[in-house]
Amino acid sequence: MPLERCSKCGNSPSGGLQNCSGCHGATGAYCSRECQVAHWKVHKPVCRPLEDNQVWGIKILDNRYQPWSTQFQHVLLDPSHPIFTQGELCPLTEQCGFPLLIYSDAIHGGLKAYEDNQPAVYLRIEAADGFAPAHWQFNMPGTCSVVRQDRKLLTKEAIEIVYSYHSHLLDMADPDFIPLGNGPWSRRPSPRSLKTFADDYRKEEIQREGRQGFDYFP
Ligand SMILES: [Zn+2]
């Protein structure tokens, strides 16, 4: 599936995009040489031609590996990975038009885990009440994997933004909420609210930390 937008800036120029020669455009395509050069440090770990139907996801290491910035790791998944059949839809991501599937090696795979996974539990919270379901609360999820439901590249930057969005929503949530249709949320999570959050987050990271890696977020 050819990329439709520049992996760095998100533009789709009328002249088309130049595929990255390292991955044959599987995970990188650019509107300009400048964008490609600026994006190389971020792109390098996923610059690899994909075999049939492989999908780049994110492995979320358990809490022993905190902080979350080191818990997120790229992982290349074969189409036979159980995440595609047993993975659970992360409810808020679906509501926000960026549906992600999450799979716990312990909860779904039956591998014993002794560690919690805070980012994973946040991603699994229900839109209606802000709590993870019982099987996530009473079992240690251990290491988890996440993919985009549409099987497109899930970048570390995107998972960072989505996780931070969940964290932000939970910070702003009303603990004594009266169900009026928004659940516990001060504003209803939506594609628009995620997009606004992503734009602000990116701007802030660039200004504060000088992080140039932030690429286009759908
Ligand atoms: Zn560009």
Ligand SMILES: [Zn+2]
């Ligand atoms: Zn590449």
